Amino acid sequence: MDVPLSAPPVPLNQVAARRASCLSCPARSSTVCAPLPDAAIDRVALIKNPSRRLPAGATIYAEQDQCAECFTVLEGWVALVAANDEGGRVVLGFALPGDYFGFVPNPLAPRAHSAVALTPVRLCPLPRGGMQPLIASDPALAKRLAHLEALHAARADEHLVSTVQHDARGRIARLLVALCFRLTRALPAAPGQVFLLPLTLAVIGESTGHSPEHVSRSLHRMAAEGMLRFRRGRLTVLNPAALIAAAGVTERPLADMLAPA
Amino acid sequence: MDVPLSAPPVPLNQVAARRASCLSCPARSSTVCAPLPDAAIDRVALIKNPSRRLPAGATIYAEQDQCAECFTVLEGWVALVAANDEGGRVVLGFALPGDYFGFVPNPLAPRAHSAVALTPVRLCPLPRGGMQPLIASDPALAKRLAHLEALHAARADEHLVSTVQHDARGRIARLLVALCFRLTRALPAAPGQVFLLPLTLAVIGESTGHSPEHVSRSLHRMAAEGMLRFRRGRLTVLNPAALIAAAGVTERPLADMLAPA
DNA sequence: CGGGTAGTTGATAATTTTCAAAGCACGTGG
DNA sequence: CCACGTGCTTTGAAAATTATCAACTACCCG
Numbered sequence A, B: 001m002d003v004p005l006s007a008p009p010v011p012l013n014q015v016a017a018r019r020a021s022c023l024s025c026p027a028r029s030s031t032v033c034a035p036l037p038d039a040a041i042d043r044v045a046l047i048k049n050p051s052r053r054l055p056a057g058a059t060i061y062a063e064q065d066q067c068a069e070c071f072t073v074l075e076g077w078v079a080l081v082a083a084n085d086e087g088g089r090v091v092l093g094f095a096l097p098g099d100y101f102g103f104v105p106n107p108l109a110p111r112a113h114s115a116v117a118l119t120p121v122r123l124c125p126l127p128r129g130g131m132q133p134l135i136a137s138d139p140a141l142a143k144r145l146a147h148l149e150a151l152h153a154a155r156a157d158e159h160l161v162s163t164v165q166h167d168a169r170g171r172i173a174r175l176l177v178a179l180c181f182r183l184t185r186a187l188p189a190a191p192g193q194v195f196l197l198p199l200t201l202a203v204i205g206e207s208t209g210h211s212p213e214h215v216s217r218s219l220h221r222m223a224a225e226g227m228l229r230f231r232r233g234r235l236t237v238l239n240p241a242a243l244i245a246a247a248g249v250t251e252r253p254l255a256d257m258l259a260p261a
Numbered sequence C: 001c002g003g004g005t006a007g008t009t010g011a012t013a014a015t016t017t018t019c020a021a022a023g024c025a026c027g028t029g030g
Numbered sequence D: 001c002c003a004c005g006t007g008c009t010t011t012g013a014a015a016a017t018t019a020t021c022a023a024c025t026a027c028c029c030g
Helices: A012-023 A128-137 A139-165 A168-184 A201-208 A212-224 A240-247 A251-256 B012-023 B128-137 B139-165 B168-184 B201-208 B212-224 B240-247 B251-256
Strands: A052-054 A059-061 A069-075 A078-083 A089-095 A114-117 A121-127 A193-196 A228-231 A234-237 B052-054 B059-061 B069-075 B078-083 B089-095 B114-117 B121-127 B193-196 B228-231 B234-237
Touching: A069 A128, A089 A139, A089 A201, A089 B139, A121 A128, A128 A139, A128 B139, A139 A168, A139 A201, A139 B089, A139 B128, A139 B139, A168 A193, A168 A201, A168 A212, A168 A234, A168 A240, A168 A251, A201 A212, A212 A228, B069 B128, B089 B139, B089 B201, B121 B128, B128 B139, B139 B168, B139 B201, B168 B193, B168 B201, B168 B212, B168 B234, B168 B240, B168 B251, B201 B212, B212 B228
Parallel strands: none
Antiparallel strands: A052 A121, A059 A114, A069 A121, A078 A089, A078 A114, A193 A234, A228 A234, B052 B121, B059 B114, B069 B121, B078 B089, B078 B114, B193 B234, B228 B234
């Protein structure tokens, strides 16, 4: 991947268009840009790269790449995955519309994970070279970034807890509940509610640390208990209370991880 | 725990003492304060709470506590742990001298994990109420915080990878190697090198997700292979290359996680 | 209609947990 | 200075969970 570190100077006739796209951006309130008032939106609008569409399966960036850009998800789902030498993959997390991903503690270091589009995606790429000075000069932006990174860390901790102290059933339930919550900002409550999660059993397994076979068996067991149905990315929650109980999750911790103040 | 949100006004006769303690602080270059030049050190010196000594085993803050303070470790080891209802604990990470811990994405939310002293510790408590305005006004400080939080997230991701794709042997080796690296800023190289890690087998197990019995067996197997010896917190690395190989770690990713730029 | 990906199912094997009990080390108080 | 208690560690055997391998099915897309 060779992506320019910073965008070329913006032609005058594009300034208005870029500003407008930022002002109408659906992700604005949840991504890094949140603290920028309308009057200051140009700071980001002028340095951002043009929004980028990629097909399902595309690699957004790869392990070992230099960190040239961070991204806001405008549409679609992204998986952040780490691969080992023997072809094993671990899904570290998911980036959903509105999420900001790709920031690294040490910008000179190569990336420790790659980002893969699970669906067709539309991304807003923010070049590192353009963002650095913004962050170094705007405390609100830097503070926002710190909160988003703390959120990332909290999600990773939660993922770790899930992995270490629950069995397959619990981990899968936890993953599903967390994703439902991120989609709707609420726990599933209505029996029969349907969620579209663009996940294969293999991806679920890479997230929970199980073989796809075992994910299949676990989901079937939960289905047999009348808890849910999962077929080809379509999750039907038949017994929300049971699913939430299996996940061992309360609304509070999940809610705390949504909108950092 | 009822800790004041912000420190009381500092008596004049203490200003010099506080400034001096910050200027000679051993953790200064690695914690949040790093970007503050000597001339600006008062910003932190005047809001910090007096350094606090706690005995081994003390709870620094507990799950569900309000987030009133963050901490820099001056001396000793701290474990960040999450507990579930049934008494199961997960060690999310360790804070070593120089590390900054306790920041949360949403300061209004109760803490999602607790912090426990593994040894007698000396901490520098930074009250949230005092830090907020500093972070909101000093971009360098906010940027530093963002990097430290990204570092926390990267460590959590690495922990997750370790947990998901390695067996007990690999995870334990990984943990030991990572801690050695954090202590000395280098991979163990000299056969026979000794590291003092104030860990019990139970704590190692809570970090790697194993029972203490299995940790014991795994360590003994590694010892039988001539790789290491671990007795009561004293790790002797007999065959550094073998240990590092078992950990499946290269210096680069570890180094990248030390000193964010 | 055909090819390929995704999911299913069953049998076997490996890893790890759990339970129970005993051994060891160290600090405390006599 | 020694005995004793407590917490950490070790050891063994049985049981549980999950991976692996292999074959087979179902579904989607062209």
